[in-house]
Amino acid sequence: WGCDAFWLTFATAYPLCPRGKWPMWDPQIPLEGSFIKEWLGQSSNIDTMKLGGKHSLIALLSDIWAEFNRHTALYHTSPLIDADEL
Numbered sequence: 413w414g415c416d417a418f419w420l421t422f423a424t425a426y427p428l429c430p431r432g433k434w435p436m437w438d439p440q441i442p443l444e445g446s447f448i449k450e451w452l453g454q455s456s457n458i459d460t461m462k463l464g465g466k467h468s469l470i471a472l473l474s475d476i477w478a479e480f481n482r483h484t485a486l487y488h489t490s491p492l493i494d495a496d497e498l
Contacts, residue, residue, distance in 0.1 A: 413486070416445035420480040423451055427472055447479065 418441055426434035443452070 416447045416483055419445055419448035420476060424473055424476045
């Protein structure tokens with residue numbers, strides 16, 4: 413559970429990872445979990461030029477945020493942040 417939560421957060425902070433610029437994470441955190449395996453498998457489909465537009469980046473981040481909320485709902489039943497109020 414923790415690895416998926418970490419990688420969902422990391423990908424949100426650095427959506428161009430692994431094809432763009434991003435800081436190295438602590439190597440003690442393994443590349444484990446369903447999210448990061450899928451993310452790395454699809455990384456070649458993430459065109460850095462397409463992410464340059466605000467709309468496409470917001471859509472990508474919204475998808476990751478929705479996945480993060482589904483993931484954390486296992487332990488935290490209320491929404492962490494109401495996206496409609498942002």
